Amino acid sequence: EPEVTQTPSHQVTQMGQEVILRCVPISNHLYFYWYRQILGQKVEFLVSFYNNEISEKSEIFDDQFSVERPDGSNFTLKIRSTKLEDSAMYFCASSEAPLGLATGELFFGEGSRLTVL
Amino acid sequence: SQELEQSPQSLIVQEGKNLTINCTSSKTLYGLYxxxxxxxxxxxxxxxxxxxxxxxSHEKITAKLDEKKQQSSLHITASQPSHAGIYLCGADKNAGNMLTFGGGTRLMVKP
Structure with a gap:
């Protein structure tokens, strides 16, 4: 069964460093997302991406964050100058269609746990 | 913003028992996941x-959305240890391609 894969599964970084989290969405999907979940808190939307552009982003997704689809398979989240409060599980998701349509459900990866020291 | 409240926050049931989890929205839902x-x-x-x-319905799990589209329930019949986990409801606000999630319901099933 097709699945969304994320790497690394766990990354530890020093405050102020840059991290890149990588995702390989399901191959025929066109819509891509990043969510995050701080330990013990809600799953929060960060950004959605379609046709090589950001289609929507939350207040969390400020200039510290960026996304890119560098090739036909990868979708990356870059976090510049990491802060302690960036420590969280970051989930990538993809969907075949936008929300609301029959095939618009999001398929999530297993997550990348980021720990900022 | 679309606020979703889930209840209960946590639930422990004996294997074989039925249970219901609720998700309530402050606004009319366009889609509920x-x-x-x-x-x-x-x-x-x-x-x-x-x-x-x-x-x-899918296997032993049934989800419903009320007529006003502000409340959804998830019902599990004859719960099994494999049902244990955190159940999340997510709202589609029909104004963008994003899901807003509730806080989750943590389910434990005792064998």
Whole structure:
């Protein structure tokens, strides 16, 4: 069964460093997302991406964050100058269609746990 | 913003018992998605509801959306240890391609 894969599964970084989290969405999907979940808190939307552009982003997704689809398979989240409060599980998701349509459900990866020291 | 409240926050049931989890929205829902999250893992899609009064079932799990489209319930019949996890409802606000999630209901099933 097709699945969304994320790497690394766990990354530890020093405050102020840059991290890149990588995702390989399901191959025929066109819509891509990043969510995050701080330990013990809600799953929060960060950004959605379609046709090589950001289609929507939350207040969390400020200039510290960026996304890119560098090739036909990868979708990356870059976090510049990491802060302690960036420590969280970051989930990538993809969907075949936008929300609301029959095939618009999001398929999530297993997550990348980021720990900022 | 679309606020979703889930109840209960946690639930412990004996194997074989039925249970219901609720998700209430402060605004009319355009679409409501149910996901299950195993501890420390990703979210698994369960069901999507869009129409008022809609009901869907998969194996022993049934989800309903009320007529006013502000409340959804997830019912598990004859619970099993494999049902344990965190159940999340997510709202589609019909103004963008994003899901807003509730706080989750943590379910434990005692054998």
């Amino acid at each position: 149910w996901y299950k999250q195993k501890y420390g893992e990703g979210l698994i899609f369960l069901m999507m509801l869009q129409k008022g009064g809609e009901e869907k």
